[in-house]
Amino acid sequence: MNGLDNHLTGSIPSGIGNLTSLFTLRLLQNNLRGSIPNELGQLTRLGYFQLAWQLPPNVGVILPALEVFAGGVNYFTGPIPVSLSNASGLQILDFAINGLTGGIPKNLGSLKSLLKIVNRFSGSIPSALGNLTRLATLFLEENRFGGNIPSSLRNCKRLQNLNLSSNNLNGTIPKEVLGLSSLSISLVMSNNYLTGSLSLEVGKLQNLMQLDISGNRLSGTIPSTLGSCVSLERLHLERNNFEGPIPESFKTLRGLEELDLSENNLTGRVPGFLAGFSALNLNRTIFLYFNNLEGEVSRDGIFANASAFSVVGNDKLCGGIPELHLPTCSRKKPRETLFFKIVIPATIVAVFISVLLISLSIFYIRRKLPRNSNTPSPDEQQVVDSYLDLVKSTNGFAAENLIGYGSFGSVYKGILFGEGRIVAIKIINLLQKGASKSFIDECNALRSSKHRNLLKIITVCSSVDHQGNDFKGLVFEFMSNGNLDQWLHPASEEQFRTRKLSFTQRLNIAFDVASALDYLHHHCETTIVHCDLKPSNVLLDDDMTAHVGDFGLAKLLSEASRSLSINPAISATLKGSIGYIPPGMGLDLTNRLELLIATFIPKSELLLHSFLLNSLKHFSVHYNSSASFIFVPGLELQMHLSQNDSILPLAEYGMTGEVSVLGDVYSYGILLLEMFTGKRPTDDMFKGDVNIHKFADMAFSANVMAIIDPSMLAEEVIYENEITEHGIEERAIIHNNDFQANRTSNIKECLVSVMEIGLSSSRQICLETDGDEHSC
Template sequence: MELSSLSIILDLSHNFLEGPLPLGVGNLVNLEELWLSGNKLSGEIPDTIGNCRVMEILLMDENTLQGSIPATLKDIKGLTQLNLSANNLNGSIPGTLASLTNLRELYLAHNNLSGTIPELLGNSTSLFRLDLSFNNLQGEVPKQAVFTNLTGLTIVGNNALCGGIPELHLPKCPSSSEGKSKKGMLRTIRIVIPTAGVLLLSLFVVWAGFLYRKSKTAPKKEIPPQFTETELPIVPYNDILKGTDGFSEANVLGKGRYGTVYRGTIENQAIAVAVKVFNLQVSGSYKSFQAECEALRRVRHCCLVKIVTCCSSIDHQGQDFRALVFEFMANGSLDRWIHSNFDSQNGQRALSLSQRLDIAVDIVDALDYLHNGCQPPVIHCDLKPSNILLNQDMRARGGHFGIARVLDEAISKQPMNSNSSIGIRGSIGYIAPEYGDGLAVSTYGDVFSLGITLIELFTGKSPTNVMFKDGISLHHYAEVAFPDKVMEIADANIWLREGPNTINDMRYITRIKECLSSVIQLGILCSKQLPIERLSMSNAAAEMHAIRDKHASTQQLSDVRSYQ
């Protein structure tokens, strides 16, 4: 930490660094960004950190740092982002942080912070992201600035908070007159009942009342408050443990970056559920859980996977436990149905053209709702076949909101550099090209992912297939084939669902080619390189409905002619 000439960025995140942060960190006086997230750093944050006066981004989340938040942070005047989440910090939140006039994002979640939220933070005009969730904060929530922005504020897991704007649905704070009244009653008791025996009795009553109030105001970790607004049932850890047979491997439905999904049941309910258990040892899993909670509490649509409840508790080893419980999707992910070897499958049949069209319509309806039916809009950020699930009737349901983002129009229009804290959102092959250039998350990023997904659904080719290299992509593959060779690139499994005579019916072939050409063209238009060249989601949804409806009507007409 003696590199005083070091500037721009020092990224040591997600390693195995241990021990306390050295005092020499204060010598990095020319450094603009310091990334120490996801290590095993311990001890207190040294006061010398305040010497880094030109620093703009300081990330020390997901360590085991202790002690209080140093007041010297106020000296870093250029600080725009501070992340101290998922540590063991205690004490109160310094009100002096409000003096950082450039501070835009402040993350202090999952610590042991106590006391009240500084009123001065409500006076900050620069702050638009504030996460204080899962601490031991109490008292009144301010009603100004970021505390009025429901998309930028997270305070769940602090059950002793009160007041704030009505949309937070917090209990009303006791008035000062009520406090004076209580003091007057105690003063009267001391005067009227002077005997020692009665005084001891009164003290006992006061003591018992204190314990009762403490038990009522102690933070509860069973379920975040945003879920109680929707009156979802509370599921404790033991029910999750029992319902998945102790997280048995036999019940595993799938594994992802941030956790494992199990098939399970809910006690006293004769329904199967999918339980997504987050691996909190993995960096970013807390944020993934919070992102899903934030997105899922806002969305309700028939083409999105329905959440049953969640569990935010402690396991039998005393460790934090997070899980989300969804309705069970009997037919698994769309990815499995596109890329299975159907010759060796027992009972599973390839998707027909009509089924694929219905699935495509469900997908665009889900995204159209997220973009245009939610206020503010929600960006999925990770649309792909493995995140699309199929129910018993083979209808698609959008799932996995682990990196979803509630769009803040004020900041979404601002360009982001490649070192943005938001980073590249999505999966390889489905990520919009502009995200790789550091541009802001937008609805057009989801449109790109939709285009790739549509092409994959009807060609059976994954964008990560080994055939796509040397500048050739799935988009380019479809673009070159359109319109004359769409039948050549169409998924051959489609024909497995058709009768032996239809393949030689020229009217049938013409109808199928017209349908496939329209869908492939839609996929190409949605996955253009530049966002401005892509369709809007509403236009894509309208076009997909028209394609499906036209195919259905011509198919009915063909069936009538065949019958005649």
């Protein structure tokens, strides 16, 4: 009986129960009202029932002979009636698109053929579905199922079509499900929260046409057994964490029409056999974008048409058709002579043995040495996979997260995805001339240096943005107390305006910066010249410990350049910031060497200079509970001067392009004068022949207290009182019995010494054309 779309009205008459031989009843798309009459239960032979109605809870009881129930697109609500399990002959249950809620009854084990459910079901997928041994199609997509995929589905030996996509499923994909060789149409588990690796059992799906496990959290390598799935037409593994190369076994998948491996961590080369897949259409059917692939991209086959594939976001790829805008590959002709076939393997073996012996020696030596506390542990290492990670961490580079500017870009505050760690992210402005080179220089400098007073880099990102343009960024440890410039010269709206640096804090910061410079100049494998030392590049952490940052202009000097008696020319462009760049003058080191001894020495060496020993005996500078340093002059500037070396050009990373460590010493001297006078070297008061050096020199040494920043002495009292009130044992100032009486005198003596260091470091000595020297 077919009443489909007949505009029937009223209710179903009770006399329908007299049609005892009725097998099919279709009442869809009508305007019937009322309830389903109980007389419907007299239709003991009814096998096909299709209607648009509220489901009666006893539908399985009144229709025990029901074989097919097709709800189609209806307005069913509430749970699936448990009584359906009484319809022991039920073979097809199709709810299609309805409004049913709740879970699937666990007693539907008598269902023998087909189950289609696309609703808003929740809970877990019942393991009892494994009893449906004749089940051919199971559609549970776009529901709210959670928990694991039941391994009992392995009992559904006739299952051909399984779709569990767009749920909240977690855990691993059961290898028992992947081993269902009966799956021949599709296996779709996309957009869930599945984890773990893809089992080798997937190779048993030799008759499967579609495999889609995209949008999960799967990891590990792509199993080579996928090459056994020779019937595959659509393979989607995108948006996971797969790594390693694209399996060579994929060459057997000649029937592929869609291949999407994008947004993973795949490495290695783009296989050449992909170009020969003749079955691939030309509508961007190969997606390999945002991986870590490298090498040359083919120009043949599918790769001859830019609209048929995408490899964007793989920075190490080269070649390919011009539309890809990839760099040209370097060509090397292999030499396949018998000589190289013999020599090369023998050389490799010899080198391996040598490296092994050297490694064992280094390992033994390092065990004898103390570990560098600044080397990050594995738990501290972070990996930023792509541009998208930085976008998420900064909320789309929102203006409220902009915290400053570097030499070649902007700096944002961000939160690393997955850990919640606050970081500073420097985004390089690649439109600025020299920005790309600056990025490389900064990476080289930071890679070569690790020290407690250097800003620690967490990771770098070299990728492409959403428009396909090059993108480069660096992720640093976040410094909660900003930079030194904000403390010395706070703007009206800045928090630093309400608090100034005390005298002791400035000594601590001065020592930190000197320790960083000493490390860069003398204790790195390759000497590093910072070239842009200024207050805004000195960052302060929670404990007000200073960290030197922004190495965008830094230069690495060769071993030959370590000797300050030579003059290495590095660059002919302006390096550094106005006011802190050393002038292009000469310096007589034979007669003026003491004038350049202008920083501090770690307490471990205890080389106290006599002219500061008395004035500093009352000050011990504390950084933390395990490290104490004494503020003294005398940077060990390993100057290897011969008898004939009398004139050395001063570290001119200014206009002349000459780079040496003395340039940083000059900038450090200017930094000291600024820290203790509170005056910028670019202040409006410094005009004509008057600069910050001459300003301090004219007051030295009798009137030094008249030019210092008065706020630091007031803050010194506050700082001392705070320590006393909190009962901290590690005092920033060590009192003796008559400290209060001698306090001002001691501070003045120390300030005179500090100012002498600043003046000595930044002093300019000029040579007349006749060879006579004079002060500039």
